[in-house]
Amino acid sequence: MTHHIKEIVGSIIFTTVAGLILWPPRGNYWAKIFDKFGGGTILTIALFLLSIILGAVFGRATDIQLSNYIIGGIGAxxxxxxxxxxxxxxxSPVHFIWYGGLLACLIGGVAASSYI
Structure with a gap:
């Protein structure tokens, strides 16, 4: 049981830090990048791909159970x-959508890590 709790707490910490780095609630550097390069479709896809890669790296490095990551990710x-x-x-409530998308990609990366 202790192992599951450690994985869940580790997932909360990782997901929180990843979310803050990928899409900081204030000082959103992605908006500046979108403005500089015009349009955000490709950059948004890049952000989500980066989230998948981060999730895969975390999953591979920790060998975490997917269910524990999902619980911790939802907690974060x-x-x-x-x-x-x-x-x-x-x-606006758009942050619910963006962070939900990031979480889905992180979960996808953790899920994919067992196949890499």
Missing amino acids: YVIGMVGIEIGIDPI
Whole structure:
């Protein structure tokens, strides 16, 4: 049981840090990149591919059980969304979609890591 808890807590930490790096709630560097290169479709795809790769690297490095990662990832998502709602008071709910997409890609990467 302790092993599962360690994996879940590790997943919460990894997912939170990955989310903050990939899409910081403030000072969003991706918006600046989108503005510089015009349009965001390719850059958004690159961001999601990077998320998949990060998830795969984490999954491969830790040999984590997918179910434990999903529990921890959802925990990190909930903590992050509550933090954004309380700390930033966003003007739209788009962060729920973006971070949900990042989480889905991270989970996909962890799932794929067992096949790499």
